Amino acid sequence: MYQNITIVGLDDFGRGICFINNKITFVENAMDKEVVDVEITCSKRKFNEAKVVKYKKQSPNRKNYACPYYSVCGGCHIAHFTYEKQLEFKKKKVEEILHRYTPYQDMKIHSILGSEELYYRNKVTLHVWNNKLGFYKKGTNELIEIENCLLLDPKINAVIHKINAYLKKNKLDIKEIVIRSLEEQVLLIINGKITQDFINCMGNINIVVNKKMVFNQDYIVDELLGNTFLIKRNSFYQVNKKQVARLYGLIIEFIKDRHYQNVLDLYCGTGTIGICICPYVKHVIGIEKESSSIESAKENQRLNHLSNIEFIEGKVEEKIDMIQGKIDLIIVDPSRSGLNRHAISSIKAIQPKDILYVSCDPMTLARDINLLSDSYELKKIDLVDMFMNTYHIESVCVLSKLK
């Protein structure tokens, strides 16, 4: 054990950083300026990982988080930070990554939109093992039974209670359960065998088993910023509805008075961004690789009676070169891996006046801003905290063509 170790900073995952015999050491559940006794849990050539054995001096930015699974299930990472500290950490992290990996050494975050509300997630994937329902313990296949998760919509927790009650008396031959909720609706998605008795115990919710609807309907419907969105069992939909409305609000605010004619919505999922901006532009083309999401996007276009949007199914890097005519704005919202190199070259060749880059990973965002920097200048960056208690953060960047 190493005693009276001072934590000198935080890494990008919210772990405390200290030095033990001059080797950088990452400490779970330790905050900057705290003094702790630690035990090394893993020693590699270039770094150690450690856990706190005793807190000698605690940070005033620390709070208690009343979750029995915290630090075990791995879903939350920084729930022991006060919310103010969480936002400060996320802002500093994005700024530091930009300063380190892009030419924008003095770039400051324009704003960070936070939300301190728990119970925000509208989707969860749970596992079943030995007739028990729960999450896998961080980095393992060992199941932790879950009764109630502080991040999940109460309607999802209510279904978890019902399934747990059923499992106390009956056997269930399934491995994974996905539960989605929006407005007053719940959709339970199961692969495996279930009985009529199980369906009866779930109450009046929608149930899909082995991709087939078995009770009520196989989709849920949401209203977002005046638009209707139909979400099927495997369609992409952002998990924090309140915060995604604020994120799309930032995009609309930027687009509103700029009179863009033709817009590309790349990595469009179920078409939500494109559909929300339709009233403010002449035409939108969305590209998305998942056929189920494209199907929903086309259905959403019909539901909202829009004639100025179309969707193309396929990988952005394979379809983008088909686009003809002048495009004045490209919106990109890729997965964590960021933009493909070919997609970046094609975006540069199209030469839109502006690019709006929505990113869920600041590292790949910085890499791509750097790759675009010979043709596009980063003008502004706003952050939206869609994932309270985790180290994740969503960025919205404006890039403009260099003169």
Ligand SMILES: C[S@@+](CC[C@H](N)C(=O)[O-])C[C@H]1O[C@@H](n2cnc3c(N)ncnc32)[C@H](O)[C@@H]1O
């Ligand atoms: C972060 S989601 C964004 C979805 C949508 N913009 C929204 O706000 O709901 C990223 C989407 O990119 C899609 N995707 C990932 N790689 C892709 C690729 N190479 N080409 C096209 N779509 C891709 C995923 O299927 C997913 O729907």
